[in-house]
Amino acid sequence: MVRPTMEDVAARAGVSRALVSLVMRGSPKVSDQRRAAVLKAAEELGYSPHAMARSLASRTSHVLGVMVSDLHNAFFAEVVDGLDAVAAEQGFELIINTGGRSPTRERRALRSLLSFRPAGLVLLSPVVPAADIAQAADHTPVVLVARSSRLSTVDTVNDDGERGIGLAVDHLVSLGHKRIAHLDGGGGTQAAPRRRGYLTAMASHGLPPRVVGSEYTDAGGARAVQGLLDDLPTAIISCNDFNAIGAISALEEAGFRVPHDVSVVGYDNTSLAALRHVSLTTVDQPRNEFGRLAAGALLQRVRGERDEPVRHLLHPSLVVRTTTAPPVRPA
Amino acid sequence: MVRPTMEDVAARAGVSRALVSLVMRGSPKVSDQRRAAVLKAAEELGYSPHAMARSLASRTSHVLGVMVSDLHNAFFAEVVDGLDAVAAEQGFELIINTGGRSPTRERRALRSLLSFRPAGLVLLSPVVPAADIAQAADHTPVVLVARSSRLSTVDTVNDDGERGIGLAVDHLVSLGHKRIAHLDGGGGTQAAPRRRGYLTAMASHGLPPRVVGSEYTDAGGARAVQGLLDDLPTAIISCNDFNAIGAISALEEAGFRVPHDVSVVGYDNTSLAALRHVSLTTVDQPRNEFGRLAAGALLQRVRGERDEPVRHLLHPSLVVRTTTAPPVRPA
DNA sequence: CTACAGCCTTAGAGCGCTCCAACAAATAGA
DNA sequence: TCTATTTGTTGGAGCGCTCTAAGGCTGTAG
Numbered sequence: 001m002v003r004p005t006m007e008d009v010a011a012r013a014g015v016s017r018a019l020v021s022l023v024m025r026g027s028p029k030v031s032d033q034r035r036a037a038v039l040k041a042a043e044e045l046g047y048s049p050h051a052m053a054r055s056l057a058s059r060t061s062h063v064l065g066v067m068v069s070d071l072h073n074a075f076f077a078e079v080v081d082g083l084d085a086v087a088a089e090q091g092f093e094l095i096i097n098t099g100g101r102s103p104t105r106e107r108r109a110l111r112s113l114l115s116f117r118p119a120g121l122v123l124l125s126p127v128v129p130a131a132d133i134a135q136a137a138d139h140t141p142v143v144l145v146a147r148s149s150r151l152s153t154v155d156t157v158n159d160d161g162e163r164g165i166g167l168a169v170d171h172l173v174s175l176g177h178k179r180i181a182h183l184d185g186g187g188g189t190q191a192a193p194r195r196r197g198y199l200t201a202m203a204s205h206g207l208p209p210r211v212v213g214s215e216y217t218d219a220g221g222a223r224a225v226q227g228l229l230d231d232l233p234t235a236i237i238s239c240n241d242f243n244a245i246g247a248i249s250a251l252e253e254a255g256f257r258v259p260h261d262v263s264v265v266g267y268d269n270t271s272l273a274a275l276r277h278v279s280l281t282t283v284d285q286p287r288n289e290f291g292r293l294a295a296g297a298l299l300q301r302v303r304g305e306r307d308e309p310v311r312h313l314l315h316p317s318l319v320v321r322t323t324t325a326p327p328v329r330p331a
Numbered sequence: 332m333v334r335p336t337m338e339d340v341a342a343r344a345g346v347s348r349a350l351v352s353l354v355m356r357g358s359p360k361v362s363d364q365r366r367a368a369v370l371k372a373a374e375e376l377g378y379s380p381h382a383m384a385r386s387l388a389s390r391t392s393h394v395l396g397v398m399v400s401d402l403h404n405a406f407f408a409e410v411v412d413g414l415d416a417v418a419a420e421q422g423f424e425l426i427i428n429t430g431g432r433s434p435t436r437e438r439r440a441l442r443s444l445l446s447f448r449p450a451g452l453v454l455l456s457p458v459v460p461a462a463d464i465a466q467a468a469d470h471t472p473v474v475l476v477a478r479s480s481r482l483s484t485v486d487t488v489n490d491d492g493e494r495g496i497g498l499a500v501d502h503l504v505s506l507g508h509k510r511i512a513h514l515d516g517g518g519g520t521q522a523a524p525r526r527r528g529y530l531t532a533m534a535s536h537g538l539p540p541r542v543v544g545s546e547y548t549d550a551g552g553a554r555a556v557q558g559l560l561d562d563l564p565t566a567i568i569s570c571n572d573f574n575a576i577g578a579i580s581a582l583e584e585a586g587f588r589v590p591h592d593v594s595v596v597g598y599d600n601t602s603l604a605a606l607r608h609v610s611l612t613t614v615d616q617p618r619n620e621f622g623r624l625a626a627g628a629l630l631q632r633v634r635g636e637r638d639e640p641v642r643h644l645l646h647p648s649l650v651v652r653t654t655t656a657p658p659v660r661p662a
Numbered sequence: 663c664t665a666c667a668g669c670c671t672t673a674g675a676g677c678g679c680t681c682c683a684a685c686a687a688a689t690a691g692a
Numbered sequence: 693t694c695t696a697t698t699t700g701t702t703g704g705a706g707c708g709c710t711c712t713a714a715g716g717c718t719g720t721a722g
Binding site: 003050051055056070072076078081088093095096108111114117139219242245248249252 | 407445469577
């Protein structure tokens with residue numbers, strides 16, 4: 001259970017500890033003969049370098065810390081895939097932990113990550129106050145994904161929610177819809193730009209807006225629809241996919257068919273939306289790209305290539321499935 | 332950007348580095364006055380201890396490494412919640428990384444985790460060969476979740492899939508079903524015990540089994556159902572929730588209603604199953620409990636309280652929703 | 663007034679590694 | 693031949709911390 005150290009390898013190979021260090025770091029200035037001897041000894045002992053000792057001694061880190069606010073949400077998994085790809089490519093490793101959407105746990109997670117002295121930090125949709133983020137950013141480069149910030153020390157990567165909802169509105173209008181309601185995400189993370197996008201797009205088409213208060217859950221979507229039943233629009237744009245699925249259930253329970261009687265559009269293109277049983281028309285965020293850009297921005301900071309903040313605002317795209325169709329009822 | 336060290340805090344508080352160390356570790360043998368001074372200095376400097384230096388010096392680690400085979404699967408998120416709860420309670424921290432269901436990436440993830448010299452390792456449904464696991468277990472305590480092993484050096488936590496499917500069969504039989512088919516998970520992780528549970532339970536009720544090859548996806552479930560259409564059973568037990576949802580879509584597309592014409596049971600009780608639009612009767616695994624038990628077992632090993640392997644086999648439970656009902660067609 | 667407990671506090675060694683300066687040996691240039 | 697230069701190797705200091713053993717200080721007892 002006690003792991004061998006460089007000293008052990010050096011003794012076994014009959015060389016100095018420094019030489020073993022050179023071999024482990026792949027230095028070219030080691031003779032082939034010694035290199036082979038060292039590698040052989042390392043192999044025999046089952047030696048592997050001690051990352052912490054290494055980074056302590058070298059005063060550098062090849063670790064990026066990733067704080068995922070909610071591990072239950074597959075959204076983040078794809079962002080992590082993007083991060084991982086870029087990090088691996090550039091010789092960095094990821095350590096992840098999670099805040100469970102609670103500021104307390106999240107702050108703990110942040111402290112834990114920072115205690116490993118990572119080269120940089122990626123925060124995925126954090127819920128901690130900006131002050132905590134600013135404090136972290138004092139010590140190490142930070143990039144925020146799915147959360148905006150005015151801090152000049154942090155970079156951000158977000159989707160253009162205003163534009164995303166605009167795509168949904170345009171799609172429905174082009175199908176012939178005029179009475180289009182928006183189920184609003186309330187105080188949720190990206191609710192405001194989405195609502196704004198809805199209002200702007202409706203106005204640009206000269207249509208009267210109709211915003212209904214709701215939330216990011218399927219129960220919320222169902223409830224909102226129940227309030228719409230007396231005066232049903234021909235199309236509904238939900239604040240996210242869960243909400244849309246709740247809306248669809250409530251519509252079907254009330255005897256309406258989707259998309260025949262009402263078209264429904266979601267947001268996020270979660271894996272749910274792709275299920276054939278759901279097959280939801282929705283707005284897709286380039287999640288993998290989020291991760292890639294976040295890693296890229298972070299590594300620029302890590303290498304000291306940039307000082308001014310970067311604000312990535314990515315273009316969402318509409319994925320048309322089978323919950324939208326031209327209206328059949330009088331518009 | 333350069334972080335303060337203990338030395339800095341000591342200088343500012345006018346005490347020695349060792350005293351700061353005692354304060355940071357919460358030692359009782361420090362006078363209140365000095366303690367306050369040290370904490371104040373630390374606060375002012377924004378000091379936080381360097382986890383790596385600490386564990387290097389103390390030759391101990393309060394870190395548990397967690398390898399999640401697939402971050403996209405919310406199953407693991409709940410296991411992590413359980414792990415996190417127990418770890419936090421006992422003063423341990425989690426570092427997570429992911430293998431993306433690829434043996435190569437997983438091996439890399441394993442190496443990365445090990446390089447932090449964690450006190451122990453939790454592997455959630457790993458896909459690497461047993462030899463890699465054995466090797467890791469040579470260096471540090473390892474517990475496997477959702478994967479069995481015969482290695483005497485590793486503990487395991489699994490659900491009793493045989494029993495889980497048995498619950499589903501019993502439920503359907505008690506509703507009056509006699510023609511019950513099983514959509515099999517093929518070579519998937521827990522497919523074998525589930526199939527075995529189905530066969531055993533059917534036999535114990537004196538019913539003829541009908542196993543249909545399928546896989547753990549909604550497309551797989553749909554395809555399997557298409558092959559059943561000429562001779563439809565009155566109930567279907569899927570290998571997991573995705574498969575069940577695919578099966579339901581295919582049934583509905585073929586003009587059958589669930590549960591009126593066919594009852595369907597899933598497995599896993601994913602968050603999908605709870606959506607009102609889906610409302611799937613399914614078998615629940617105590618995921619949070621998986622995590623708690625895994626952490627518990629690991630910490631026993633870490634503290635050297637136990638040497639022999641432990642095999643936890645947890646009881647799944649049936650969650651009855653609205654996709655099962657008594658059969659109306661002749662059985 | 664000395665002795666001996668406590669109780670706090672501190673110096674110093676050392677964890678596994680990197681990196682620098684120094685050096686021996688081999689090669690090149692004069 | 694002798695001095696440069698290059699190439700390969702090494703000892704030692706030090707990264708930020710913990711931990712042991714050995715202090716300094718009080719206060720009380722002898």
